[in-house]
Amino acid sequence: MLLRILHRTEYDYQGSVDMAQHMAHLRPVDTPSQRVLAHELRITPEPAARSDTTDVFGNQRSFFSLQSIHSTLTVEADSLVQTQAPQPLPEGAPWHGMSWERVREHFRYRAQAPFDAASEFLFASPHVARDDRFAAFARPAFASDRPALVAARALMERIHTEMTYESESTEVSTPALQALEQGKGVCQDFAHIMLGCLRTLGLPARYVSGYLLTRPPPGKPRLIGADASHAWVSVYVPAPADADAAVDGDDGTATSGGAWFDFDPTNNRCGWGSPGEDYVTLAIGRDFADVSPMRGVIQSGAGHKLSVAVTVAPPDELDLLQAGAGT
Known part of the structure; x- marks a missing residue:
């Protein structure tokens, strides 16, 4: 099954944020049951620094920092993943009957x-x-x-x-x-x-x-x-x-x-x-x-409003939805 995932996170701060550092776990991993064909992480405003690493559990994570004043932050992960049905466990498999x-x-x-x-x-x-x-x-x-x-x-x-x-x-x-x-x-x-x-x-x-x-x-x-x-x-x-x-x-x-x-x-x-x-x-x-999609620290005394929107759909269907929505 071919699936496209859009995961959009928006922070609307009740004042200005001077500096911020964030860690995101928003890139799917490659496993025997799935393969990541494409992935893009779009961040607004543009971060001053960004690095992508693998954590101790094998997850893909992105660190980024913002060093200019901002009142909103938008992070959108756009992933295309090919999945397959789980393999049935054969009756004679070595793990099947272990107590x-x-x-x-x-x-x-x-x-x-x-x-x-x-x-x-x-x-x-x-x-x-x-x-x-x-x-x-x-x-x-x-x-x-x-x-x-x-x-x-x-x-x-x-x-x-x-x-x-x-x-x-x-x-x-x-x-x-x-x-x-x-x-x-x-x-x-x-x-x-x-x-x-x-x-x-x-x-x-x-x-x-x-x-x-x-x-x-x-x-x-x-x-x-x-x-x-x-x-x-x-x-x-x-x-x-x-x-x-x-x-x-x-x-x-x-x-x-x-x-x-x-x-x-x-x-x-x-x-x-x-x-x-x-x-x-x-x-x-x-x-x-260990796997929070987004976490971070900010230098500001302001609160914030958080909104998260996730869409999972076959790519063709998602393209039609976006076209109809004018996005």
Whole structure:
């Protein structure tokens, strides 16, 4: 599937800003399930300095600074991405039947255990604590000897069924435990809750930010800027040989052959590589704090009004929409 994503962020300051520095995670990443064909980041006013780098998680990020007085800031990311449907997991795949307890034991600390890079996604992070309340919520999905991927899917389904999606019921900084206790939130909260459950049980899981192609209501046209960013979760399962090496206390020569599997508790969809070909992965991290689309510091005493508009559509359809809107 060929998708074009327009992500426009506007800051309207209630006064003048003297200087500013910003970091943006707005370029999708290349993965086995998607390929970035084109990307442009347009910034107004023109920044005095800009650099593009890769962060520790492999995400593409842009740093820019503004050193002249300005009262507005507009950042528009324009990306063209080719996606593909997630590969079905064959019944005989090495990860298919591995129990969640076996995955947990693979990551339990022991002297001279082989290193697995997924270990960094086991720990608490700014928005996601490790807490027994997460374990209690997740426990019905994690019966003894249940395959890890089956248990993760059951947890995803429980969050989807028992949590209520409600816009503006939380804020960007709302802790995952608070969202769990109030029983409602948005996609970011659902992803954080699932992360908290998995990590508290000893399973590595990471936050995925991105986009989802949405369908307008029947009879209604697609509107420019009416979409939004999305978030879901990836769960890691090591290959059986690696798990055995860790449990048996090998000499440390084992190499990781595991895989990440995506679960979207907001929409109850999952897949190997992505939840579907209508998803676009933007960035991965421990939680939202690692992959915020825009963050920065300004030298000013003024407040601001923020507006964000996202459009995800096939390129031909988006061209027609823009032509009709006169943009």
